[in-house]
Amino acid sequence: MNPQGLLRQMFDAAIASAQPALCLPPHLPTPESLGRGRLVVIGAGKASAAMARTLEDHWSGPLTGLVVTRYGYAVPCHRIEIVEAAHPVPDQAGLQAAQRMLELVSSLSADDLVVCLISGGGSSLLPLPLPGLGLQNKQDINRALLASGATISEMNCVRRHLSGIKGGRLAAACYPARVLTLLISDVPGDDPINIASGPTVADPSTCADALAIVRRYGIDLPPAARQLLDSGAGESIKPGDPRLARTEVRMIATPQMALEAAAEVARAAGLAAHILGDALEGEARDVGKVLAGMALQVAGRGQPFSTPCVLLSGGETTVTVRGTGRGGRNVECLLAMGIALDGQAQVHAMAGDTDGVDGQEEIAGALLSPDTLARAWALGIKPLEMLANNDGHGFFEALGDAVVTGPTLTNVNDFRAILIGTP
The missing domain is CATH 3.40.50.10180 (Glycerate kinase, MOFRL-like N-terminal domain)
Known part of the structure; x- marks a missing residue:
């Protein structure tokens, strides 16, 4: 399976794990108890x-x-x-x-x-x-x-x-x-x-x-x-x-349950899966930079994990709005990550909201690949300017890399996955 297909499969598994039809019935009372x-x-x-x-x-x-x-x-x-x-x-x-x-x-x-x-x-x-x-x-x-x-x-x-x-x-x-x-x-x-x-x-x-x-x-x-x-x-x-x-x-x-479901998909594909945390917070672009730094260390030095592997995380970042772009926090995190990775080979990533709506857009998130920045520059799109304008949605949509799920009928917060190496 190609890296982007595997990332999307992990995202889908995270959403599926939190569907009410699966997780609600064990907690319901019985008519007899009423x-x-x-x-x-x-x-x-x-x-x-x-x-x-x-x-x-x-x-x-x-x-x-x-x-x-x-x-x-x-x-x-x-x-x-x-x-x-x-x-x-x-x-x-x-x-x-x-x-x-x-x-x-x-x-x-x-x-x-x-x-x-x-x-x-x-x-x-x-x-x-x-x-x-x-x-x-x-x-x-x-x-x-x-x-x-x-x-x-x-x-x-x-x-x-x-x-x-x-x-x-x-x-x-x-x-x-x-x-x-x-x-x-x-x-x-x-x-x-x-x-x-x-x-x-x-x-x-x-x-x-x-x-x-x-x-x-x-x-x-x-x-x-x-x-x-x-x-x-x-x-x-x-x-x-x-x-x-x-x-x-x-x-x-919970978000942790969703990340564990995604990790099972990665392991079934022969990848080591590492959950970095289910409660990461902070300015979205700063979180993106930190995650990129971790991915570069893994890709370049095999620390703290060997490749191929997947780094999973959840939580809820924030965006201090300074520009006039379309948002949202997941795509802002992903764009900042992509800029920091600077086309690093064999690093693919995805960030999305499990409710299918990142910010105020009917778009769940987006996918990032090693050639994302090069494709943007070829179209005359300037990644740093898009980030400064809080326009992650505009950036990824122009590249055809937006992820649209429609209403997922659940919500266990943000989902981020970084695939390092060849699956």
Whole structure:
């Protein structure tokens, strides 16, 4: 198999390992365990509709529910209502879905069970602001956070303290019912509070923490938002709150699991596979340079690994937007890697987002080969200028090296693979 075909096969295996139909059923309750109560299904995220469909397929008893997912990610369900909304900048459809979700769980009894299906993207899909803020405020703050270079955990800390549904508030609204949250992680470290900004888990961070992040990145908040943080009125649900005493959280798919699935594909092709980490963070272009440095050491000196081999990594990089290009973080990382590799022979790479959307483009990522820079120069494309303009998508699309998957119906964060040597 050619190197690019093998890289794509690894990416596909990573995505397949996190499909709800595979990873959700072992964690579902049984109708017998419910007793005389009702089952209510709620959820949000890019994988939530596929999760809802899997739950329906495996649940023989009655149920009701509401799940919100990204436009284009809906999966038909018979008993659970699926709503589509905007991501990464929220819209009115997401706001209305969040309001209805709170209403749905507001009058439950201690006999009832809420199954909450959460995956990456839920923060933008449940944009219910606290009193005093409007949807436009949430949209502006979200755009500022996305362009600031803040990490995903920092962005979610700010979001939680300006939200009427995140930071444990959704679980508190379900009380006294039991709440079982099933999570597909898209964040470094797999901390539940950072997956969709933790609508059903206790939040140890504070309004003061959110304010510090706002100051750190120079984010201009509207007066009402700053007042919520300054006064402490935006405080989230804290550990030990009795309304969360009957909640349980289970992680059903993670970036590490996806990388292990990709490693199995590499080994089946006769390659050594090394997972560098599932939680790499930092400025995308800097991460790309570091990964290139590691690849050059392996290719040139056989250290710390001999060739042929594959270096795998996951996590979530950030991009501080300075140009006017199309993004996104995976292609920015890959372009910086390619520039640093400078056409190194027998080094191929791929970077992509497992949800099929890198940044705001319907493009998952791209492929890099030893002749990438030469082909770009032949077309009059200047790699350094494209990187400076944050236009990784424009760069790789012009070369025909973009990777388009369509909606993958899951999300276990970024995927990077560097193939060194001949497979």
